[in-house]
Amino acid sequence: MSKIEIHDLQELIHQNYPQEMVEKLIQQVLILSLKVKKDYPDYKSWFLTTQVPGLYDNTRNIIIAHIKDKIVGFISLKKTKEEKKICTFYVEKSFRRNKIGTILVERAINYLEDEKPLITIPFNKLNEFTRIGEKLSWEITDIRENMYRADIPEVIVNGNASETSSNIVLPDCNKSLKKIYRKYRIERLKMLIIKSKIEIKSFV
Ligand SMILES: CC(C)(COP(=O)(O)OP(=O)(O)OC[C@H]1O[C@@H](n2cnc3c(N)ncnc32)[C@H](O)[C@@H]1OP(=O)(O)O)[C@@H](O)C(=O)NCCC(=O)NCCS
Structure with a gap:
């Protein structure tokens, strides 16, 4: 494969890279991201009104x-x-x-100064x-249904664990997704039972 190069859009902006070239790159990222974010x-409106201005006010990066x-790939970030x-x-x-992917995530962690940033998958x-x-x-802190799409749950990784969620370290890839989800639901049910027992006790 030809040589892969990595660039940081915030850095290019700070280095006064020509504006029209930066805009061209942003446009390309948008086209690429629509492949995965179409649902x-x-x-698109969030990208143009939030992500892009963030590149200029140093709260976001790509x-x-x-x-x-x-x-051929990108990682877009928020750092506040x-x-x-x-x-x-x-x-x-x-x-x-x-x-x-590995190189992009390493660069992202370096920029964010955080090995466990929030990501939803x-x-x-x-x-x-x-x-x-x-x-x-990284840890799964929640799995939410109907978050972005009705048909596919969204997995919250490295988030603030909700009261009903148990943290599950990302399992190895050989385990089937069904098993992970079942384990997650069992753990969540256990947490709910414990919580309701505590509530009953404090009521009695
Ligand atoms: C996740 C993603 C970025 C990984 O990119 P990549 O360039 O293939 O990653 P890498 O080549 O660095 O692979 C990293 C590791 O994951 C493993 N891996 C990659 N894809 C895999 C797959 N489909 N199943 C199992 N393992 C996989 C690799 O073998 C590698 O393991 P190793 O480090 O032990 O060798 C890419 O698969 C992707 O873009 N997926 C869709 C992302 C998406 O839906 N984004 C929207 C939500 S943010």
């Missing part, structure tokens, strides 16, 4: 992987005092399993993230 309501002029978050993380299908894509998450000890 997310108002994604790190891109490209081969010559073609962007309150929240360190991976908003979107994507590598083009035909370029996967070449360590591009559609349940059906969890397998693709498990090795990366496993190495960084």
